[in-house]
Every structure is written in C-alpha cells, then in structure tokens.
Amino acid sequence: MATGWYATADTLLPPSLLDIGPIMGAIAISGLVPVLFVKKNLNGGKSRTSEIAMAERFANLKSSTLINVVDAENRMTEVNDEMLAFTGYTRDQLIGQPVRMLYGPTGYQTADTIRRGLAEGKIWQGDTPLVCSDGSVRVTQTTVMPLFDGEGNWSGSISVRNDLAKNEAFLSGKINSTALHELRDSIWMVDVQTEHFHYMNRAALDWMGLGGGSYDRLSLDDIQTKMDISPLISAYHAVRDKGREDVQCNLVLKGMQFEVSVKRVAIDDQNDQILFVFQDISNRVEKEQMKAEFVSTVSHELRSPxxxxxxxxxxxxxxxxxxxxxxxxxxxxxAHRNAERLVLIINDILDLEKIVAGGMEFERVPTDLSDLINEAVLSSSINSQRFDVTIETVGTEEPVEVHTDPNRTIQVLTNLLSNACKFSRPNGKIIVSLTQQQGRLRVSVKDHGQGIPARDKHKIFERFADMTNSDRASKGGTGLGLSICKAIVENMGGDIGFESQEGVGTTFYFCLPTEEAVVYHTENAQPGLRDAG
Amino acid sequence: MIKLLHVEDDADIREIAKMSLELTGDFEVVQCNSGQEALDTVPSFTPDVILLDMMMPGMTGKETLEHLRKIDALKETPAIFMTARAQNADVEEFRAVGAVEVICKPFDPMSLAEQIKTAMNA
Known part of the structure; x- marks a missing residue:
C-alpha cells in the first residue's frame, strides 16, 4: 500500500508565493520532488481552462515530471506526454477513465484514501505504484492537490509525479559526486580526445591553486609547462595508448609526495576519460623513512658491541x-655461534628494511644465469656438507644470459639452497633447474624433505614464519630469508612461489620476466629467445 | 714488520684488533682514538697502512683520511676503512676517497691480518 501525508494548503504556502495564481499558490521543484503549494480561491474564481493551462505551464518546468488532472468524478481529463511515455498508454486510453485504473486493484484503497483527503482540501504526498499498459508496476513519488472552482467547490485534482527509480539514481549520483568532490584524495578526469580536464575535485583544485574551479580550459599540456608531471604522463600514455588497465606511479609535486593511480573510465560512448587518483603519501613516506632510519641506526649501533x-x-x-x-x-x-646468528639477523633486517623502503638499488646487467646458479651451488657446499645432502643442477649446461642484478640473484639462490639443505633428510638430493616456461625464465630448487604442513603454507613468505624459534636456532636460520627472497624477486619484476607435499618435499621457484631478459646461445652469439623444449 | 696506524673510537674494538694483529707477529700497531689524535701521531710514526673506523665523533674516518693525505709521506699509503654501514653505495664512496678495502663490522679477528695484507698487495 502506498504511504503519504496530508497538509492543509494554507499551512504550507510561503507568503512570498501567495500571489502566483488563484488556484495554485506556488510550485517549487526542489530538484528531486515537486512540492506544490495550493491556495484555495484567494482572488476569486478562475475558469477551469486556466487551471489546465497553469498545469501545462508547470509541466513544462520539468520535462521528466508526470502530470495528470482528474475531475470531481476522479476521471482523467488531462495527462501530459511524460505520463503517456511512462505508462505506455495513449491519451485516448486514459482520458475519461477513472484514475484508479492506473493504481491497479491493489491501489484502489490508496486512490480512495487520496480522494477523501482531497475532498477536505488537503494535499496528499507519497509513493504510488502505477500499473503500466504492459502490466508492469512502476512506483512514482506523487503529490496530489485538490482543484476548486470559482465558487470554492472541489472540482477535481492534479497529480504531479516523479519516477522514483530515476530519482533514486539521481540522488545516488548526486551523493557520489558530492562525496567525490569532498574526498581528501585529489581527483582529475581528463578527456581522452581533447586532453582537457573534464573534472577536478576540491582537493585537486586546492593544491593546484585553482580555488575558483576554472579547470575546464586547462589541458595536460598546460600543467606540464608549469610542473614536472612526466611520470604521470608516462602512466597516462600507458593507459591510453597501450591499453594498460590501471597504472600506478609516484610523483612529487609542490613538496608533496603522491601515489597516483591512472585508469581509463568509459562513462558512455561519447565520454572516454582517464581518471587520476592522487593519494598524498607525504606523511606515510616520512614515517617510513623515520622508521627505516631508526631500524638502520639501531642495527648499526648493535654491530659495534x-x-x-x-x-x-x-x-x-x-x-x-x-x-x-x-x-x-x-x-x-x-655463545660464538649465537653471536654469528645475531649478525645474520641484523644483516637480514637491514636488507629487508632497505628493500621495503625502496632504498636498495638493483642493477640490470647482462648476466649468465647458468653461471650464477653454479656459483650459488658451489657456495652452498658448506651447508650441503653440514646437512649431508647433494645438490644437482639441470639446464645450466649452456649459458643463459639475462638482464638482472647478479648479487641479488645469488642472494636469492643461496637463500633457497640454504633452506633446501636445512629441510632435506640426510643423504637427500636437491635439484636446481633452469627452464623457460611461457616466455619466462624459471629457476626451481627442489628438495625431498618433509614438505611444508598445509597449515603453514599461507604464511611461508611472512617474516619469522618459516619455522619455530627452536628450529631456527638449531638450523641456523634467521626467519627472514624467504621474505627477503620475495622482496628481491618482486623488485626485479619477477615472482616467487612454491609447491609442497607433506612427506614428499618442496620446490621453491622464481621466475624472471622475459621483458627484462635476453636469452641466447653463445655459440652463434645471436640474440633471440630460447624455449625450454 | 708492517707499521699500521689504527684509528678507532671504541676502546674494546681497538683492543681486539690490536690483539688479533699482533698475534701474527707481522704488525707493529699504533692506535689512536680520534682523527685528531691520528694527525698528532703521524709526525712521529709513518705507517705502511692506515686502518680507519668510518664513524667517529668529531672527525669522521673519511675526513681524517683527507687530512692525512695532505702529508706528503702519506699521500700513497694504503687506507682501509672499517664500518658498520657497508652497503654497496657506501663501499663505492669509500673507494672513491682512496680506500683500497672496506672491512665490515663485525670483522673476524682471526682473518683480519690476512685481509689487510691482501688489500695492501692488491
């Protein structure tokens, strides 16, 4: 059942609007809900024709407003085009019909309730479901006002309705745009065709010094002439020209540090925009630097004693x-062994902090990956002897050149080999393989140890998560090795993972992207990608 | 006998370094606790090699070396830095100011002498 409320026309009418018309005092369209104030017969009677003319004028005020007029018998005498479009009826199908046909059987009671109130000179406002010509029911937000003839007698009513679904969508859109405008993060929207700004929110206007909001004539080129936004432009081109979905970049502007997300947003066929979301990370960066400096200082201070x-x-x-x-x-x-371990932990903490803070520089030099693997295996011989295991290599017979940081790659390899040694059974075998899979170089280290329990798999790359503290002490690990491996590999643009079966063994692997890699046989010295076969 | 000038503000580390170097019988070690003391010492002791702590109050190891290099007799003397802050970029920087080797703390007292001899001959 529809709900609504009544108010007497006199109580609602603002004094300044009293003289607008003899029947209707005023109409105020709030932007969402039409609210009509009706004044009863203030200046004497006017013809019914003029009432209809007034209704038509109001109908023109807001083209999406649905209007119908009924007589004292509640039969429809006028409907506007929007009402016809909304319900799907023709004018002939509605004129002369009782208005309750629009309410359907379930709405009869509503229609009667409204009618009784109108007869007493009250306005009704509420939601009403309308039954359309195809049988569908669409809810409208409705205001119904009584009409009176020249003698002050009730002569019918006029209903003004809005499509509730549209209103809600509009309201939701308005809420979203308001929220967007008030967001602390800065927002730019740039038109792909014109490269002119389509939108800037308040935060962006403020730090760019465009308090007046005059951004619509600005283009990206204009901004470039005033400040260095080259990382942003590269990200923009990656999204616009190379089809990348979402590109992140860092930017320093006016002393503030931003992390910017650049994304393509197709609003509709005509509106293709690039969205820039600037997150001010100045505070975060400052705190991270302070934390990194603290960790670094403490770690270095520990080294002297x-x-x-x-x-x-x-x-x-x-x-x-x-x-x-x-x-x-x-x-x-x-005591000496544990002091050694403490040194390793401090070194690992420093390494990890440095990588996480982006302070570790990575080289990109042509390096023979096969050679690196063989070197790492050789330097792991102390560990392999200690834990009584043998290490075999597969796929490292030929040089495989890759652009990478050799020292960091060795660090990853020795870490993985050290783990494999520690977790192998005595007389066990470790296999290090180099292959190319789906255009990526893959290095794997396979042991035949106990495997990783299912309950621990999700946290294997977390700090101090690889084993219990007593295990670490007995095996000589720091609990940071895999976290460091992950950070290094990801910084080199690769990825790292593992496969493990309890009681069978574990294979840790890392892949390097071929974008960064040029692999070739040195025999003919011709660059070209090689498949693993 | 190799004449070595060791500049280090930490007395314990001085003690350990002196003991480990003198154990070999190949070194004559003179130690100073600051850069200034080193500058005061060199007129009466001309070292074959200088071992410098990097981080010291007052004059740093780098600044101490710059001052020592102004003395004619020490212009070519091999200098080795000892530091607890030995990242790759730091090592490059130390080498750029004339270090022939950078030894990380904590160092191994049993191989310190050998490390220094190797660096001197490099």
Missing amino acids: LTSIKGSMGLLLSNAAGELPEKARGLLEI
Whole structure:
C-alpha cells in the first residue's frame, strides 16, 4: 500500500508565493520532488481552462515530471506526454477513465484514501505504484492537490509525479559526486580526445591553486609547462595508448609526495576519460623513512658491541689468551655461534628494511644465469656438507644470459639452497633447474624433505614464519630469508612461489620476466629467445 | 714488520684488533682514538697502512683520511676503512676517497691480518 501525508494548503504556502495564481499558490521543484503549494480561491474564481493551462505551464518546468488532472468524478481529463511515455498508454486510453485504473486493484484503497483527503482540501504526498499498459508496476513519488472552482467547490485534482527509480539514481549520483568532490584524495578526469580536464575535485583544485574551479580550459599540456608531471604522463600514455588497465606511479609535486593511480573510465560512448587518483603519501613516506632510519641506526649501533663480543670470543676460541678447558670451550662455541646468528639477523633486517623502503638499488646487467646458479651451488657446499645432502643442477649446461642484478640473484639462490639443505633428510638430493616456461625464465630448487604442513603454507613468505624459534636456532636460520627472497624477486619484476607435499618435499621457484631478459646461445652469439623444449 | 696506524673510537674494538694483529707477529700497531689524535701521531710514526673506523665523533674516518693525505709521506699509503654501514653505495664512496678495502663490522679477528695484507698487495 502506498504511504503519504496530508497538509492543509494554507499551512504550507510561503507568503512570498501567495500571489502566483488563484488556484495554485506556488510550485517549487526542489530538484528531486515537486512540492506544490495550493491556495484555495484567494482572488476569486478562475475558469477551469486556466487551471489546465497553469498545469501545462508547470509541466513544462520539468520535462521528466508526470502530470495528470482528474475531475470531481476522479476521471482523467488531462495527462501530459511524460505520463503517456511512462505508462505506455495513449491519451485516448486514459482520458475519461477513472484514475484508479492506473493504481491497479491493489491501489484502489490508496486512490480512495487520496480522494477523501482531497475532498477536505488537503494535499496528499507519497509513493504510488502505477500499473503500466504492459502490466508492469512502476512506483512514482506523487503529490496530489485538490482543484476548486470559482465558487470554492472541489472540482477535481492534479497529480504531479516523479519516477522514483530515476530519482533514486539521481540522488545516488548526486551523493557520489558530492562525496567525490569532498574526498581528501585529489581527483582529475581528463578527456581522452581533447586532453582537457573534464573534472577536478576540491582537493585537486586546492593544491593546484585553482580555488575558483576554472579547470575546464586547462589541458595536460598546460600543467606540464608549469610542473614536472612526466611520470604521470608516462602512466597516462600507458593507459591510453597501450591499453594498460590501471597504472600506478609516484610523483612529487609542490613538496608533496603522491601515489597516483591512472585508469581509463568509459562513462558512455561519447565520454572516454582517464581518471587520476592522487593519494598524498607525504606523511606515510616520512614515517617510513623515520622508521627505516631508526631500524638502520639501531642495527648499526648493535654491530659495534657485537664486534667486541664476537671478536673477543673468536680470539678466546683461537687460544689467543691460552688453552681453554674443554667445557669452557663448548660454552664459548655456543655463545660464538649465537653471536654469528645475531649478525645474520641484523644483516637480514637491514636488507629487508632497505628493500621495503625502496632504498636498495638493483642493477640490470647482462648476466649468465647458468653461471650464477653454479656459483650459488658451489657456495652452498658448506651447508650441503653440514646437512649431508647433494645438490644437482639441470639446464645450466649452456649459458643463459639475462638482464638482472647478479648479487641479488645469488642472494636469492643461496637463500633457497640454504633452506633446501636445512629441510632435506640426510643423504637427500636437491635439484636446481633452469627452464623457460611461457616466455619466462624459471629457476626451481627442489628438495625431498618433509614438505611444508598445509597449515603453514599461507604464511611461508611472512617474516619469522618459516619455522619455530627452536628450529631456527638449531638450523641456523634467521626467519627472514624467504621474505627477503620475495622482496628481491618482486623488485626485479619477477615472482616467487612454491609447491609442497607433506612427506614428499618442496620446490621453491622464481621466475624472471622475459621483458627484462635476453636469452641466447653463445655459440652463434645471436640474440633471440630460447624455449625450454 | 708492517707499521699500521689504527684509528678507532671504541676502546674494546681497538683492543681486539690490536690483539688479533699482533698475534701474527707481522704488525707493529699504533692506535689512536680520534682523527685528531691520528694527525698528532703521524709526525712521529709513518705507517705502511692506515686502518680507519668510518664513524667517529668529531672527525669522521673519511675526513681524517683527507687530512692525512695532505702529508706528503702519506699521500700513497694504503687506507682501509672499517664500518658498520657497508652497503654497496657506501663501499663505492669509500673507494672513491682512496680506500683500497672496506672491512665490515663485525670483522673476524682471526682473518683480519690476512685481509689487510691482501688489500695492501692488491
């Protein structure tokens, strides 16, 4: 059932609008809901024709407003074109028909309720469902006002309606655009065709010094002449010309640091826009720098006392201060081993912080990946002997040249090999393979150990997540190795992962993108991609 | 006997370095706790190699070396930096100011002498 409310016309009428007309005092269209104020017969009677003429004039005020007029018998005497378009009826099908036909059987009660109120001179306002010619029911937001003849007698009513679905969509759009405008992040929308600004929100206008809001004549070129936005332009071209969906870039403008997301937004066939969302990360960057500096300082400060501790123990163990009793030597070896471990942890923390803060520089130099693998295997021989395992290589017989950072790649390889050694069974075999799959270089390190329990798989690349603390102490790990590997590989544009089966073993792998890689046989020295076969 | 000038503000580290170098019997070690003390010492002691801590209060290792290089007898003397901050970029910077080697802290006292000899001959 439709709901609504009544108000007497006199109480609603603003004084300034009293003289607008003899029947209708005023019509105020709020932008969403038409609110009609009706004044009863203030200046004497007027003809019914003039009432209809007035209704038609109001109909023109807002073309999406649906209007119908009924007589004292509640039969429709006028409907506007919007009403016909909305319901699907022709004018002939409606004129002369009781208005309740539009309400359908379920709306009869509503129609009667409205009618009773109107007879008492009250306005009704509320939602009414209208039954369309195809049987569908569409809800309208409706205001119904009584009409009176020259003698002050009730002569019918006029209903003004709005499509509720459209209103809600409009309202929702308005809320969205208001929210967008008030957002703390800066927003630009640039027209792909003209490269002129289509929109800037308040935050963007403020920091760009365009408080007056005059951005519509500005283009990206205009901005470029005033400030260095080259990373933004590169991202813009990547999205516009290369079809990239969403490109991120960092930018420093007017002393502020922004992380910018650049995205294509096709509003409709005519409106193809590039959306720029600027997130001010100045505070975040400053805090991260402070944190990185703190971690760095603390770590370095720890190194000086550690130098003395480790150095003293080293000298004692080498009998620099004389022969040690066997028990004292055993205890000193434990202390020395743990001091070594502390140094490794500090180094790993520093490495990780540096990578995360973007402070680690990565080289891109032509490097033989096969050679790097063989070097990493050689430098892992101490570990392989300690844990009594053998390491085999596959696919490293020929040079495979790749543009990468050799030191960092070795760091990843030795980390993965160190893990494989620690988690292999005695007499176990580790296989390091180099292949090319789907145009990517893939290096895998396979062990035949216990495998990773299913419950731990999701956190394997998290810090200190690879094993319990007691495991770490006994095996000599820091708990940061895999996090560092992940950070390094991702910084080199690659990805890292693993496959593991409990009781069977684990294979860790990393892939390097071929965009960064040129692989060739050195025999003919001709650049060209090689498939794994 | 290799005459070595060691400049380091941490007394414990000085002690460990002196003990580890003198154990070999190949080094005559003179130690200073600051860059200024090193500048005061060199007129009476001309080293074959200079071992410098990088981070010291007052004059840093780098600044100390710059001052030492102004003395004719020390213009070509091999200099080795010791530092707890040894990232790749730092190492490049140290080498650019005349370091022949950069030794990271914590160092291994048992191989320190060998590291220094290798750097001197490089």
